[in-house]
Amino acid sequence: MAWHIMALQQLINGLALGSVYALIALGYTMVYGIIKLINFAHGDIYMLGAYFGFYAITVLKLSLVPAVLTSMAGAALVGVLLERIAYRPLRNSPRIAVLITAIGASLLLQSTAQLVFGASFKPFPQAIPFRRIQLGPVFITNRQLLIFGVAVLLMVILHIIVHYTKLGKAMRAVSMDKEAALLMGINVDRIISATFAMGSALAAAAGILVGMYYNRIDPYMGMMPGLKAFVAAVLGGIGIVPGAVVGGLLMGVAENVVVTIGSSTLRDAVAFAILIVVLLFRPNGLLGKKGIEKV
Amino acid sequence: MNKLSSLIKGIILLLAYLVVQLLERQGVLLPYHVQILSLCCINVILVVSLNLINGFTGQFSIGHAGFLAIGAYASAYLTVVWQAPFLFAIICGGVLAGIAGLAVGLPALRLRGDYLAIATLGFGEIIRVIILNTDAVGGARGFSGIPKYTTFGLAYLMAIFTVVVIRNFVTSDYGRACLAVREDEIAAESLGVNSTYFKVLAFTIGAFFAGTAGALFSHYLQYMAPTPNQIGFVKSIDILIMLVLGGLGSITGSIVAAITLTIIPELLRGFAEYRMIIYPILLIIVMIYRPAGLLAGNELSLSGITQFVKGARAHGNHT
Numbered sequence: 001m002a003w004h005i006m007a008l009q010q011l012i013n014g015l016a017l018g019s020v021y022a023l024i025a026l027g028y029t030m031v032y033g034i035i036k037l038i039n040f041a042h043g044d045i046y047m048l049g050a051y052f053g054f055y056a057i058t059v060l061k062l063s064l065v066p067a068v069l070t071s072m073a074g075a076a077l078v079g080v081l082l083e084r085i086a087y088r089p090l091r092n093s094p095r096i097a098v099l100i101t102a103i104g105a106s107l108l109l110q111s112t113a114q115l116v117f118g119a120s121f122k123p124f125p126q127a128i129p130f131r132r133i134q135l136g137p138v139f140i141t142n143r144q145l146l147i148f149g150v151a152v153l154l155m156v157i158l159h160i161i162v163h164y165t166k167l168g169k170a171m172r173a174v175s176m177d178k179e180a181a182l183l184m185g186i187n188v189d190r191i192i193s194a195t196f197a198m199g200s201a202l203a204a205a206a207g208i209l210v211g212m213y214y215n216r217i218d219p220y221m222g223m224m225p226g227l228k229a230f231v232a233a234v235l236g237g238i239g240i241v242p243g244a245v246v247g248g249l250l251m252g253v254a255e256n257v258v259v260t261i262g263s264s265t266l267r268d269a270v271a272f273a274i275l276i277v278v279l280l281f282r283p284n285g286l287l288g289k290k291g292i293e294k295v
Numbered sequence: 296m297n298k299l300s301s302l303i304k305g306i307i308l309l310l311a312y313l314v315v316q317l318l319e320r321q322g323v324l325l326p327y328h329v330q331i332l333s334l335c336c337i338n339v340i341l342v343v344s345l346n347l348i349n350g351f352t353g354q355f356s357i358g359h360a361g362f363l364a365i366g367a368y369a370s371a372y373l374t375v376v377w378q379a380p381f382l383f384a385i386i387c388g389g390v391l392a393g394i395a396g397l398a399v400g401l402p403a404l405r406l407r408g409d410y411l412a413i414a415t416l417g418f419g420e421i422i423r424v425i426i427l428n429t430d431a432v433g434g435a436r437g438f439s440g441i442p443k444y445t446t447f448g449l450a451y452l453m454a455i456f457t458v459v460v461i462r463n464f465v466t467s468d469y470g471r472a473c474l475a476v477r478e479d480e481i482a483a484e485s486l487g488v489n490s491t492y493f494k495v496l497a498f499t500i501g502a503f504f505a506g507t508a509g510a511l512f513s514h515y516l517q518y519m520a521p522t523p524n525q526i527g528f529v530k531s532i533d534i535l536i537m538l539v540l541g542g543l544g545s546i547t548g549s550i551v552a553a554i555t556l557t558i559i560p561e562l563l564r565g566f567a568e569y570r571m572i573i574y575p576i577l578l579i580i581v582m583i584y585r586p587a588g589l590l591a592g593n594e595l596s597l598s599g600i601t602q603f604v605k606g607a608r609a610h611g612n613h614t
Contacts, residue, residue, distance in 0.1 A: 038409055089583045095408065096355060097586035100539045103532055104578035111571035223523075227416070234413065265435065269424035272417030279414050280402055 005137045010256045016144040016213070018252020019151035023206035024229035025236070025244035026158065027199025033175040033239035034195045035091070040102040041082060042203060043226015044109035047219060049075040049204025050124070050211040051117055057125045064128060068150070068208050072201035078109075079200025080193050088189070106226075113219040121218035124211035147209045154202055155245060161198070162241060171195060175239065228255075228271040235278050237285025246286060250274075300598070312451055329447050330515075331561055336450035337511050338553040340457045342537045343546055344504035347461050349535075350543035351470065352497040353477025354404065355412040358419030359534050361399075362392040362502040364526035365422060366509025367519050368432045371441045374514070376431075381444040385453075385510040392506025393499050395422070400498035404491060419531055427521040437520035438513070445515040453511060457504050462546055464500065473497050477544075540581055542588025547595040552588075 024046055031039045052071035056062045062070060086105050090098045131142040162168035173181040174191045182188050210225070211217045232251045236243025251271060258270045278285065315332060318324040324332075345359045366388030373384040403414045432438050464470050475483035476490045484490050513519050523529040541552030563570040581589065 036409075038413070086579050086583075090586065093582075093586040096349075096539065096543070097582045099355075099409070099412070100536065101579050101582040103536070104575040104582065106575075108572065108575035108579070111575070115569075115572065227420075227528075230413065231417075234410070263428070265427050266424060269421050272420045275417045276403075276414055276421075279406055279410055283406060283410060 006260070009138045010260050011253060012138060012140055012144065014253030014256035015249055016147045016252070017256060018249035019147050020206045020210050020213075020248075021225065021229045021232045021251050022245045022248025023151055023154065023202045023209075024225060025232040025248045026155070026241065027203045028230050028233040029236070029238055029241060029244040030171075030195050030199045032233065033241075034171065034192055035087070036095070037087065037098055037102060038230065039087075039199075040099070040226070041105040041109055042199065043222035043224075043229070044106050044113070045075050045079055045082075045200045045222070046203035046207040046210075046226065047113060047217070047222035048078055048109065048207070049200075050207030050217040050221065051113065052204060053208035053211060054122060054124060054217060068205055071208055072204045075200040075204030075207075076197035079196040082109075083193060083196040088192075110219055110222070117219060119219060121216045124215055124217055126212065126215075128212075143213050147213060150205060150209060154205055158198065158202070158241070167191070167194060224268060231271045231275040234275060234285060237288030240285065240287050243285050243287040308455060312448065315447065331558065333445060333447045333450040333511075333515055335554045335557045336447070336454040337445075337508050337515065338534070338537065338557050339454045339550050340504055340508035340511070341534045342541065342549040342553040343457055343461055344501040344508070345534055345538050346541075346543065346546060346549045347464070347473075347497050347504075348501040349538060350545070350549075351465050351477060352473040352494055353480075354494055354498065355408060356415040356498070356501075357412050357528065357531050357535055358399075358415035358417070358422075359501075359505055360526050360528065360530035361415075361419030361422040362396060362505035363509035363512060363530065364419075364426060364519075364521075365392040365395050366506030367513035367526065368426055368438060368509075369506075370510035371438055371513040371519060372432055374442055374444065375438075375440060381510075381514065384514075385507050388510035389503045389507040392509065393503035395506075396499040396502025397495065399502075400495040404494040404498065416528055416531070419528055423521055423523070423527045426526070433519075435521065437518060439518045441513050441517045441519070443514060443517050445511045450511050450515070453507060457507070458546060458550065461500070461504070465546070469493065469496065536578060539588055540578070542590035542593070545588065545590040545594055548588060548590030548593075551590070551595070 024042065027042050027045075028039060031037060031042070049071050052074040053067050056067035056070045057064070060067075060070070082105055086101050087098065090101055128142065128146070132139050133142065133145070160168075162171060170181070170186045170191050171194070173184065173186055174188055178188055181191075206225075207217075207222075210221070228251060229248065232247035233244045234247070235250060236245070236247030251274065254274060255267055255270050259267050282288070315324065315329070319326075319329055341359065341363065345356065348354050348356045348359075366385075369391045370381075370384035370388035373379040373387055374381060379387075399415070399418045403411060403418065406414055426432060427435055465473070472483070472488045472493045473496075475486070475488050476493050480490050519525065521527075537552045537556045538549055540556065541548030541550070560570060560574070563573070566573075
C-alpha cells in the first residue's frame with residue numbers, strides 16, 4: 001500500500017476514535033466550564049453507559065436506538081446523583097477536597113461496577129451486522145460511519161441546546177459568573193444538574209459506540225479514555241465546547257499515527273506528551289483566549 | 296525543654312524498634328506482619344515527601360509514583376546488573392529521581408492548580424510508558440529477581456531520616472518561604488521570595504525522597520511491573536489519598552494516615568470484594584465533613600498530648 005493511502009486510512013480510523021474522545025471531552029469541558037471541577041468520575045460514567053447499553057440490548061432486548069437512549073438516560077441519572085451527593089456539599093470547599101472527592105467517586109463507580117457486572121470483560125452484542133465499505137483505495141466500516149453519525153448528531157443537538165435555548169443561555173450565564181446568574185434569577189443548582197446530565201448522556205453514547213467498535217467492555221475501560229478525553233478538552237481549551245471537539249479529533253488522529261509508525265505501547269504516552277506541550281506553550285488551549293489574572 | 300523532648304522522642308522511637316524486634320524474635324509478630332510494617336515505613340516516606348510539595352508548598356502534584364518508579368527501577372538495575380551495594384543504589388535512585396523532579400519541575404511549575412495536577416499526572420504516565428518500553432529493565436514483562444535487601448530496620452531508619460529532614464526543612468527559612476508561596480504566591484513574590492526557585496526546590500527534595508522510597512519498595516517486593524497499580528497513576532492517587540486524609544501540611548498527620556491506610560486494607564483482606572467500595576466511600580465522607588483532612592494542618596506533639604491529658608483530668612476533677 002502506498003504511504004498516502006495508508007495515511008488516509010489511518011486518518012479515517014483516527015477520526016473515528018477521535019469522535020469518541022470528543023464526545024467524552026464535551027462532558028469534561030461543560031462541567032469544568034460551569035463549576036471548575038475536573039470530574040474524574042466522568043470516564044467511569046462512560047463505562048457505565050456502555051454497561052447500560054449492554055444490558056438494554058441483551059436483557060431488555062431493545063434495538064440499537066432505544067438502547068442508546070435508555071443508556072443515555074441512565075447515565076444522566078447517575079451523573080446528576082453523583083453531583084447531588086458527592087460534589088454539591090463541597091461547592092465552597094477548597095479545590096483539592098473536591099478533586100479528591102472526584103477521584104473517590106471514580107474509584108467507587110469502578111469497584112461497584114466490578115462487583116455488580118463482574119471483573120472480566122463482556123463481549124458487546126453486535127446490534128448491526130459488520131460491513132466494510134470501499135471508498136476508492138481506502139475503506140470505512142459501517143461501525144465507523146455509525147460513530148461519525150451519532151457523534152455529529154449529538155454535537156449538533158448540544159450546539160442547539162447551548163446556543164438557542166433558554167437552558168443553554170442559563171448555562172452560559174452560570175459559567176460566566178455564578179453570583180450574577182443567581183441574581184438574575186437563574187436556579188444555579190438546577191443548571192449544574194442539567195450540565196451533569198447532558199455531559200453524562202454524551203459519555204454514555206460514547207461508551208456504547210466504543211463497546212460496538214472494539215467489541216468488548218470491562219469495568220476499567222473508562223480509565224484511560226477518560227484521562228485522554230480530559231487531555232483533549234485541555235488541548236482544545238477547557239470550558240470551550242467547540243474546543244473539545246477539535247481536541248478530541250486531533251487526539252484520535254495523533255494516537256493512530258503514533259501507533260502506526262511506532263509501537264502500540266506508546267499509545268498512552270502520546271496523549272500526555274501532547275498535554276504537556278500544549279500546557280507549556282498554549283496553556284489556554286488551541287481555541288482558548290488568554291485570561292488576565294486579577295489580584 | 297526542646298532538647299529534652301527530642302531526647303524523649305528518640306527514646307520512644309528506639310523503644311518502638313526494639314519492641315518490634317523482640318516481638319518478632321518471640322514469634323508474636325510473623326514475618327508477614329513485619330513485612331507490612333516495612334511497607335508502612337515506605338509509605339510514610341512517600342506521603343511525607345509528597346506533603347512537602349502539596350501540603351507545604353501548595354503545589355498540586357499527582358504524579359508522585361513517577362519518582363517512585365525512577366528510584367525503584369534505577370536502584371534495582373544497580374543491584375541486579377552492577378551488583379552495587381544497596382545503600383549506594385538507594386542514594387542513586389534518590390538522586391536520579393531528584394534530577395527528574397528538577398527536570399519536570401522547571402517547566403511544569405509555571406502552571407497552576409488543576410493544570411499542574413494534570414501535567415504531573417502526565418509526566419508520571421510518560422515515565423511509566425518509557426519504562427514499559429525499556430528492555431534493560433524488563434519492559435512489559437516486569438523486572439524480576441531483585442534481591443530482598445529491604446529490612447524493617449532499614450525502612451524504619453529511612454522513614455525517620457525523611458521525617459527529620461523534611462521537618463527541619465519546613466521550619467527553616469527555606470520552609471517559611473515555601474509556606475509563603477503556598478499562602479499567597481503574588482504576595483510572596485512582592486516580598487522578594489523567588490517563588491519558582493522554592494517551588495522547584497520543594498519539588499526536587501520531594502522527588503528525591505520518593506526515589507529513595509522507590510528503592511526500598513523494589514527491594515521489598517523483589518518484582519516491579521510497569522502497571523498503573525504499581526508505578527502508575529493509581530499508585531500516585533493512593534499516596535495522595537493518604538496525604539489528604541492525614542491533612543495537608545501536617546507531618547504527623549501524614550505519618551498516621553500512611554500507617555493506618557497501609558494496615559486497614561490488610562485487615563480488610565477477608566472482605567476483599569467490598570474493600571474497594573468501602574475505601575472510596577470513606578474518602579468521600581471525610582472530604583465532605585473534614586475537607587482539610589483529619590488533622591487539618593495541625594501537628595500531634597508530645598506537649599499537645601500531655602496538655603490534652605492534663606486538660607481531660609482537670610475537666611474530670613471539676614465534674
